[in-house]
Amino acid sequence: MKQVFNIACYETMMIFKERILFLLLFTVPLLYATVFGFVYLQGVINHVPLAVVDLDHSKLSREVRSSFANSPHFELISNIENSAQMEQAMREGKIRAAIVIPEKFEFAMQKHQPTELLGVYDASNLIWGYNTRRYIREVTTDFNTQQTAAYLAGLGISENQVKNIMNTVHLNYEVWYNPTFSYATYFYTGLLLMVIHQISLLSISLTVTREKERNTWVQYLSSCLPSWKIFVGKALPYFIVNFFNYALLLWVAAHFVNAKIGGSIGLVLLFGLLFDVIITSLGFYISVLAPNSLQVTRYLMLISVPIFMASGLTWPQTHIPFAVNALASLMPFTWMAEAFRLITVKNLPLAYLLNHLLVLLAMAGVSLGLAMNFKKSRRPPSSSGLVVNSGTNYPGL
Known part of the structure; x- marks a missing residue:
């Protein structure tokens, strides 16, 4: 194993020598987590800016206004x-909703004649729109209930009778798994x-292409070392x-952004290890096949958004077309994202995650097989285009 250790030491020195690579591995993940954390720090949408256009100017209309003003x-x-001022304020973004009396x-x-309040809300942002509609309904329902109770009491009906009439059908809510509807829990961890x-895929994908561009990859190909030792030595750092970053970012999410990270720590670590193995192996194999670093960077940037959107993390998989779902099921991120949510948000044990575990194990086996048995044949770097990490100096062993 001395050869593996030597290759790993060389790759570690390369990480610390190249400033961009070092920042990519040690700074960018934490920087992204911090920026996203500030975005989702509150977790719940409150204090929606709302206007009340009162065309009645009565005591009851002022009570309606107070009901919305007293809502958190x-x-x-x-x-x-008036409506013109309301429309202008909505266009300028000064308000997100309005109640017209x-x-x-x-x-x-x-x-006791039919009448209605008009609720207007901005749905250009679906998160604002969904929450605003729900909040308007809550306040309006509470106000209507209070008015109905006051009317019944005015008819001489006793307080107990009013309660019995009002509570003929009573609804209790139990919101499971994410009771505060926190977007930090729903979106941030994903x-x-x-x-x-x-970051993992990009960093490991530049290892072999960097060697090709410096004409040093040939020393690995011409050596007597088997492919698996080269892979382990290059990929181990x-x-x-990457696993350190995985643990660090989850700690940041739990302690600073208050995202829900529940469930079994053992399962969180197990799936994290499998995910790390798959990404590291695939990244190395991509680097072996790619002619230069520029192509690796281009292709990984192109596929990142489709992978994220098709994974089911932001939109239910049941409502994604079958063809897209079929392609997404071939991506390890799809299975990891769903398994992670089932563990940390729903606190499910391993019995409910066997399919996810088996799929990720299969993906880990395939990716390891490809990476550890790559053909030791030289693929010269592409003569066209820019390259990344193309300096001529490299640390000696």
Whole structure:
């Protein structure tokens, strides 16, 4: 194993020697986690800027206004008195929603005639739109319930009778797994997995192409070392660093962004190790096949967004076309992202994750087989295009 150790030492020195590679491995993942963490720090959308356009100017309309003003979900924006001002404020982004109280609103309520409030909200951003609609319904339902109870009490019905009438059908909510509807739990951890995926794949994919561009890859090909020793020596430093980043970013998510990282720590580590093995092996094999670093970088950047969008992380897989789902199922990120969510958010044990485990084990076996048995034949670097990490100096062994 001395040869493997020597190759690993060489690759480690190369990581510390090349500033860009060092920053890519040790700084960029944490930087991304920090930036994304600030974005999703609150986790829940509150204080939605809302205007109340009161066309009735009655005591009851002021109660409606107070109901929305007292809700923690809304931040009431004043000085918007008509529909034109409301439309302008919505266009400028000063408000995200509005409640329009019609004329003769109090009169209709007193006469028990049909009347309605108009809720307007900006759905150009679906996260704003979904949450705003839900909050408007909650406040309106509470207000309507209070008015109905006051009316029944005014008819001389006792308090207990009012409660019995109002509570004929009572609904209790139990929100499982993500009760606060936190987007930090829903989205942030998936972004971190994608950061690990891309940084790991890119860093290991530049190892062999760098050697090709410096004409030093031939010393490995002409040596008596078997392919698997070359692979292990070159990949081992990246495997260790990538797993370190995996653990570090999850710690940041749990302790600073308050994303839910529950479930079995053993399962989290097991799936993380499998994911790391697959990405490291595939990255090395890609580097063996690729003619230069530029092509590796181009192709990995091109596939990153489709992999993320088709994985089912941001949109249910049941609502993704079959052909897209079939392609996504060939990607390790799809299985890792779903398994990670099932472990950390739903706290599921291994019995519910056997399919994911078996698929990732199969992918790890295939990727390791490809990487450890690559053909030791020289593929000269492409003569056209730019290259990455193409300096001529490299540390000696």
